[in-house]
Amino acid sequence: MSVMTMVKAINNALDIKLNEDQNMVIYGEDVGMGGVFRVTEGLQRKYGADRVFDSPLAESGIVGTALGMAVSGLRPIVELQFEGFTFPAFNQILSNVARIQNRSRGKYGAPVVIRFPYGGGVNALEHHSDSPEALFAHIPGLKVVIPSTPHDAKGLMIAAIESNDPIIFMEPKRIYRAMKQEVPEGKYTLPLGKARVVQEGTDITVVAFGAMIRECQTAIALAQQAGISVELIDLRSIYPIDREAIRTSVRKTGRMIVVAEAHESFSVGSELIAIANEEAFLYLEAPPRRIGGFDTIVPLAQGEPYYLISPERIFYEIGKTIHF
Amino acid sequence: MAHDNLPAIFHHFHPIEDKMLQIIDNEGNVIDKKRMPELDDEIIIDAYKQMLYERIADEMAVSYQRQGRMYTYTPNIGQEAIHIAAGMHIRGEDWLVPAFREMGTLLAKGVTMKEIFLFYLGNEHGGSFRNIRNVLPMAISIGTQFHHAVGIGYAVKYQKKEEVVFTFIGDGGTSEGDFSEALNFAGVWQVPVIFTVQNNQYAISVPVQKQTRSVNLAVKSVAFGIPGIKVDGNDFFAMYLAYQIAVDYARSGRGAVLIEALTYRLGAHTTSDDPSKYRNEAEEQLWGKSDPLLRLKRYMQSAGIRAIDEEQLREQYREEIDRQFADAEQEKSYPLSDLFDHMYTDMPDELRRQKSEYEQFLSWKEKRR
């Protein structure tokens, strides 16, 4: 075991796989010197500039070339610098990466990992605070993964690299270095598509992922003081979504709220509420609710506290659903 | 696709031959007398003062950020000659479609340091530039602005106006598809747009040699049939002349121009960046000798232009800039409605609902205290 931040844990996962698989390459803007968040730090020195390298500043090019590499036997892991800069690559992602496998009737796949930091809470400029997971999860052919701890980040990243499907790997930048955790030094994987019960409880199910898990844990401590027993589920995988985990938990508690930073309308929360209705309607004691960001542009730093979901707000929403 | 009446300078400095327009050297000596713009001493002094103002504003912004009073900041240090030369040619009704590293041109257009500070203090009112005519907010998503400039150019032409559009991009930005697409549109539509590539050698840590195998960046104009020229971006007079010619060309309806301004980012990419991780001090020192302020000052000294009391001027600028920063800091009010009011011209009920639910939470929170 070794104590790691999420940045270190992802770096470690990339290191293990680079060492193991000669066909793996990593590239993107500033990736050679370690990337702006230092996730790829040291890898170019260790594995050489033909395996870990800077690309020209062009996201569409980064993702489009990754598709070409993937169909010809390489395993490209590409970094897009921020979630807001995935959009120049959106056409390649949606029109090609997600579709080549089906289009070629399985002749060619796209075992590509597209990784990028996302989410708010870092006092950033525009395009550096968004949570676009629903946009990617809506695209058939992609898997969308979001870790909430260093341990999960490593296991999920290795699983993502080993997957033969294209993976959108979203890294909650707010907690890149906010927590440290004991992480096994060797190789391990976590199954893609499986949620994790972070904490068991009986009165209400809270579903979250990424940086919101920590906020929920703080809120749950408040709820506990108020005598409310909360079950917390970390989705880990946005697509495929773990329907079974939602069914089991909501049938048990009869209540659910979803906490996610993205704009509330047409969000992952909307999807989870649909699942709760489909799988546990007769067990529900209160309407499932989404706690999300407003349907507004994520504001700059001075306005961001309104937009971000505080533990206090989560506690308030838990109370509202309990006392419905 | 031959150009009628293409000014001779575009032939002389054809980018394929990788020649560069340069008028003064690092010591401030005039090396191209024939092309030296005829400028009154007072105009030259004014240019120097504007460059100094931008430099000091930048230094102070970096120090406010270090003191924890401001969020991540993007300095302009070393690129002032480009910004001020452009600023001296941009008229009130001309358009400015910025990237994010041309503060001096924004100031010339009438933007205040207070607004810029407010933006970097995390308030959209600072970055809206809404009191200034014909300037778009900064483009954080690299490259996208080039298309906007071309669209504005089309509108200007369609409306038979005399306006010219100034737009900027970095060397890294030239790799984005939008850059090439926009040059192509501009060529096809023959719009009055002046594209400036500020080649400061780096895109964060990535040197320009990793962006392109082209001999230079001006040459990218050739494929799209618009004139291009590589200019010493640290030479105020060369930049002044380049803009003079480009503005004349664009305003007279002949079409777009691409200017590559060769310069160097003397500071960090942003205050979160540490250049020592990817470039060496020797290189920084070498480029330091070509500092545009130093070069212009040396010229002014050797040309016998009336000396200015720089120490006193620095003091005066520092005080003024500090006052503007204090004003921006005071303007910390950010009502909840600021998130919602500007999203739509016709606000959907859904947004009203979200806002009022949030207000209920706020009043619950207030009571809980």
Ligand SMILES: Cc1ncc(C[n+]2csc(CCOP(=O)(O)OP(=O)(O)O)c2C)c(N)n1
């Ligand atoms: C589309 C897009 N991709 C990535 C980024 C992140 N980013 C911000 S500045 C920068 C480097 C820009 O380099 P250059 O174009 O040379 O301009 P400079 O910063 O040197 O002025 C990058 C990659 C961005 N802002 N937009």
Ligand SMILES: [Mg+2]
């Ligand atoms: Mg640059």
